[in-house]
Amino acid sequence: xxxxxxxxxxxxxxxxxxxxxxxxxxxxxxVGRQDTxxxxxxxxxxxDKTLWFHCASLxxxxxxxxxxxxxxxxxxxxxIVLSFFSPSGYEIRKNSPVADVVVYLPLDxxxxxxxxxxxxxxxLTVFVKYDIxxxxxxxxxxxxxxxxxxxxxxxxxxxxxxxxxxPLRNALFAFEHIxxxxxxxxxxxxxxxxxxxxxxxxxxFDRVSSQLEIDNTLDFIETFKQDKLCVVAGSTWPEDESxxxxxxxxxxxxDVKFIIAPHNxxxxxxxNIQEKLTVKSILFSEKxxxxxxxxxxxxxxxIGILSKIYSYANIAYVGGAIGTTGLHNTLEPAVFxxxxxxxxxxxxxxxxxxxxxxxxxxxxxxxNEFNVILDxxxxxKQMRLQSGSHNSNYIKNNLGAVTKILRYLEL
Numbered sequence: 001x002x003x004x005x006x007x008x009x010x011x012x013x014x015x016x017x018x019x020x021x022x023x024x025x026x027x028x029x030x031v032g033r034q035d036t037x038x039x040x041x042x043x044x045x046x047x048d049k050t051l052w053f054h055c056a057s058l059x060x061x062x063x064x065x066x067x068x069x070x071x072x073x074x075x076x077x078x079x080i081v082l083s084f085f086s087p088s089g090y091e092i093r094k095n096s097p098v099a100d101v102v103v104y105l106p107l108d109x110x111x112x113x114x115x116x117x118x119x120x121x122x123x124l125t126v127f128v129k130y131d132i133x134x135x136x137x138x139x140x141x142x143x144x145x146x147x148x149x150x151x152x153x154x155x156x157x158x159x160x161x162x163x164x165x166x167p168l169r170n171a172l173f174a175f176e177h178i179x180x181x182x183x184x185x186x187x188x189x190x191x192x193x194x195x196x197x198x199x200x201x202x203x204x205f206d207r208v209s210s211q212l213e214i215d216n217t218l219d220f221i222e223t224f225k226q227d228k229l230c231v232v233a234g235s236t237w238p239e240d241e242s243x244x245x246x247x248x249x250x251x252x253x254x255d256v257k258f259i260i261a262p263h264n265x266x267x268x269x270x271x272n273i274q275e276k277l278t279v280k281s282i283l284f285s286e287k288x289x290x291x292x293x294x295x296x297x298x299x300x301x302x303i304g305i306l307s308k309i310y311s312y313a314n315i316a317y318v319g320g321a322i323g324t325t326g327l328h329n330t331l332e333p334a335v336f337x338x339x340x341x342x343x344x345x346x347x348x349x350x351x352x353x354x355x356x357x358x359x360x361x362x363x364x365x366x367x368n369e370f371n372v373i374l375d376x377x378x379x380x381k382q383m384r385l386q387s388g389s390h391n392s393n394y395i396k397n398n399l400g401a402v403t404k405i406l407r408y409l410e411l
Contacts, residue, residue, distance in 0.1 A: 005134060005167040009108055028087040029073065032104040040081070040119040043101045049149035052122035053098075054105060056131035057086035059329065061093055063151050064128040066206045066402040068098045071126070071321035071409075077130065081120050087132055092303065108133040115362070117143060124409075126150060127175070132160075134167045137174035149178045151203045154185040155167070155348075161188055168194065178406050202351070208307075208335040209399055216311040221259070224282075224292040225312055228257045231380060232313035234306050235263045235328035240319035243272050243273045243370045248297060249278045251371055256378055259309060261300040263319060267323055270301050307332050314338060314384060315377050320347045327352060330361065337379055339384055341370065360390035 001216035002089070019026050044050065053068050055061040056330075061084070067104045072080060082099035084090040087277050094102045108110035125140060125147035132149075140147050149172075159165040160172065180252055186197045218321035233244050241260065248258055262269060274281050292298065300309065310316060320326050322343030328351055333340055336390040344365040346352040355361035364370045377384050385404040 002134075002167040006109065007169075007218075009135075015377065025087050025330060028091065029085075029104060032087065032090060033106055034292070036103045036106050036116060037119065040116070044079060044081070050081055050120055050122045051075055051078050052081045052083070052120050053127045053128075054125070054130045055082045055085075057084065057087055057089035058092055059089075060128040060151075061089055061129065061335075062207055062329075063202070065098065065202045066165050066203055066210065067126065067150060067405055070402065070406055071124070075123075078123065089176050105133070105136075108135045110135045110139070117145070119245065121145075121385060124148075127154060132168055132171050134171040135172040136191055141174040146403075147175050148408075149175045150200070151181055151401065152178050152185055152186045153181045153202075153350075156188060163191065177408060179401070179408075181401075198404060202402040203399055203401040203405070204329075205333050205395055205398040206400070206402040208331045209395060210327075211307055211311075211332070212333055214379065216308040217310070218305065218308055220292060221298075221309060221312045222285075222286050224298045225257075226293055226294065228255055229314045229377075230257045230259065230312055230315065231315045231374070232259045232261070232309055232333070233317040234261045234310065234319065234333065236260060236319035237263055237323055237325050239323040241319070243322065243364075243367055244267040245273065245276045247371055247374060248365055249276075251375060252279075252296075253378070254279075254296065256296075258297045259300065259307065259313075260297060261306045263325075265301045265302075270299060273299060299405065307373050310338070315341070315374065317341045317371065317374075319343075321349075321352075327339050330355065331395065334360065334391035335395045337388040339387035340391065341373055341377075355391055355394055358390045359393055360387045360394060362387075 016026055016028060033156045050073055055064055057142060080098065082096060082102045083105040085105050090104055092299050096102055100164040104118055117139055120342055122145060125145060127149045154160065158168045169192055175199065177196045180187060180200050181202045183199055187201050189197050191339050232242065244260060247320055260273065270283065277297055279296040280294060280297040282292060284302050310333040313333060318328050318330045318333065318340055322326045324345065327342060327346050327349045330342060334355065341363045342352060342361060342363055343364050346363065352361060355362055362373045364373055
């Protein structure tokens with residue numbers, strides 16, 4: 001293990017502790033990690049058989065969930081330990097029914113890795129996508145424990161493939177098998193002589209497809225929407241909301257309904273959206289005291305229901321790519337067979353480019369482009385239905401990653 005890497009981990013921890021008093025999210029992670037070992041000691045016995053699932057954050061959890069559920073069903077006598085690195089994953093899924101114990105992953109030091117694995121001693125470890133921690137993984141390898149990486153996506157400019165990337169590169173060899181999203185990731189792994197690779201595809205397709213099998217009914221959305229065309233804007237940031245508000249105020253017909261589900265549901269941001277709108281809007285938190293059908297804009301100031309709300313959309317806008325925050329999940333609306341609009345900063349999201357190439361998704365870079373595309377989709381039903389059909393077919397054509405992973409594990 002690189003001496004420089006270990007020094008860097010300790011310096012990073014010191015830096016986070018200094019920043020924590022001024023950043024609620026970082027503070028949550030610092031405080032939460034202090035409780036990890038006590039939680040494990042309280043919930044696990046040395047005789048317990050366990051599986052360990054690790055995700056960086058909420059997105060990776062949703063990505064791995066179909067595999068987690070299948071393993072949960074198969075290993076009924078095992079206890080499942082689920083760990084997160086980010087507070088945004090832990091805080092939302094700390095009561096996940098797929099796990100018996102949910103914790104923050106401790107800082108990646110050799111001491112922490114030893115103590116964690118002494119307590120958990122997993123029969124199988126599943127990491128999702130990219131959260132690679134060398135000390136933990138090297139300790140897994142030294143103990144000859146089973147570990148796999150699923151839905152992995154690699155790019156040539158990542159540290160794994162640089163001359164200075166030995167700690168991270170060597171950690172990959174702790175995995176007995178890696179399941180990649182695409183052929184390019186497989187080629188990159190083979191370039192560093194890692195050859196136990198299967199191109200399984202992305203488990204997110206299986207995850208979002210399962211949304212079609214559940215009841216997505218939301219009575220309050222039906223009351224709001226009635227029989228009118230509905231645009232759902234999900235996971236928006238201020239720069240996204242500016243586009244939407246400007247369109248609604250100056251371009252939108254009164255016969256079109258809008259649902260805005262901000263990524264950040266802090267009251268100040270929600271208030272800012274409402275103050276800028278010149279049409280009637282209602283908040284989710286106030287819906288029981290309002291006549292929903294009389295509003296043109298419904299602002300969702302809560303979390304956990306966006307995937308169901310997309311089922312009511314005729315057109316979707318997904319936030320994050322008009323600025324620098326990162327594009328949010330575009331597969332969630334795509335599964336419902338609707339056209340999608342996004343910003344132009346989507347180079348790290350191959351599924352977005354593939355849907356653009358399939359004419360199911362539209363990328364915009366400014367207010368004028370947004371207005372033109374959204375207006376076209378609102379007025380042109382054939383364009384809307386055809387684009388949505390392309391997205392639905394795209395999801396169907398990419399199913400099967402979970403089956404390939406479970407087949408390898410002989411389930």
